[in-house]
Structures are given as C-alpha cells and as structure tokens.
Amino acid sequence: MSGKGRGLGIAAVVVGLVGLLLALGGFGYARHAFGGAVVSSESMTPTYEPGERVVYERVDASELRRGDVVLFSAPNRYGFDGLVMERVVGVGGDRVKCCTGDGAEARVTVNGEPLEEPYVKGGDVHGGYPPSYDVQVPEGRLFLLGDHRANARDSRAFLDDHGGTLPASAVRGRVLGDHTMPALLGTAVMAGAVMVLVGVGLGIAAVVVRRRARAAVPPPPPWAVQV
Secondary structure, X not given: OHHHHHHHHHHHHHHHXXXXXXHHHHHHHHHHHEEEEEOOOOOOOXXXXXXXXXXXXXXXXXXXXXXXXXXXXXHHHHOOOOOEEEEEEEOOXXXXXXXXXXXXXXXXXXXXXXXXXXXXXXXXXXXXXXXXXXXXXXXXXXXXXXXXXXXXXXXXXXOOOHHHOEXXXXXXXEEOOOOHHHHHHHHHHHHHHHHHHHHHHHHHHHHHHHHHHHHHOOOOOHHHXXX
C-alpha cells in the first residue's frame, strides 16, 4: 500500500505541474497574441454588425495585407482613444483611385486594377463622398475604407492629411475570420485547469492511502519490546 501511495503522490505532482504549465502558458500566450473588441458602429456593416464581438490577432505592421480588417487607434483624427475598425484597401506603394465605371458598375481601383468588393453594403463602393480621390499610399502607411461606404468616416474624410492614409504602426490587430486558434488556446487553458484539479485529487488520494497503510500495520507483540 505504501508503494501505491508513493505512486499516487508522484502522479499528483506530474499531472498538477503539467496542468499548471498548460493553463498558465495558454493563458499568457492568448493575452499576448490575441484581443477582443465589440463593434460600436455601422461603418463595417454588413460584414460586422454593431454589438458583435470580434477577436483580433496582434500582428506586426509588415504582415498587413490588402483586404485585412483591422482595428487601430487614431485619437488625433477621431477624438477618442478607442479602437476603430476599417478594411485595408491600399498599402505602401499602392495607388488607390475612385472610381471607374458608373452606378452599380463603379469600382475602386488599386494600381489600375478594379477591386471586386462583395462585402460592400448594397454594392455601393462610392458611398456619396468625396466625388473622387486619387491617392498614392506612402510607404509604411495604409489607405482604409469601411464596408458601409455611405456611413463610414474612413480615409476619404482625411484626404488633406497624407491622402487620408494612416501609419501602419497605429494598427492594434487584425480581425480574425477563423477563431480556431483562440478556441484551441481556450481549450488548452481549460484542460490545464482540469489537470490541476486532477493532480490535487491524486494528492489527496495519496495521503489517504498512506494513512490507511500506516493504520493497517499491527502493533508489535509485547514480547518483542525490549527494555
């Protein structure tokens, strides 16, 4: 029985430590790599609706690509420190122009190529303002538009400031369309917490087994006692 108690004790330490490392490691990595936010406006409808919760990954500015939906902070433009959500249309070196074609056939062009934007609300890529724009995006900056062009205060509203472009360093994260990785990290944290609890249970069982083992040992007979 004492051997069983020792085995349970070793198992308790191993399972508990592995669970603790898994839970703390998963939680720490998730906090470092990901964040969450709640959509507060209609500028990105119908892709993201007000009140919808989104998960974003923290990425380096060099990783941003056209089509990415990003969250950024620009208090000098918007007058508050909160995050703003818009879509990257142009990156450093791109020429973004509006618009080619008329009505439903209108398209924003990037480097002379018309963009297909199925995400734009109502198919209205123009949105009514400004009448036109032609921006050469400086290196290290981004040209950003909302998916609801008629109700988005995006790069078009700041054309007199670097052509409406924003420093890529202002981006705080890229919105995830696939939540597989955050879900896996959440599962890892929960599994780690369960393993810690199992380790505690094994530790308690080891103590109980050892106490029972000691209680089961009969006392020595009187004649075996030497004075």
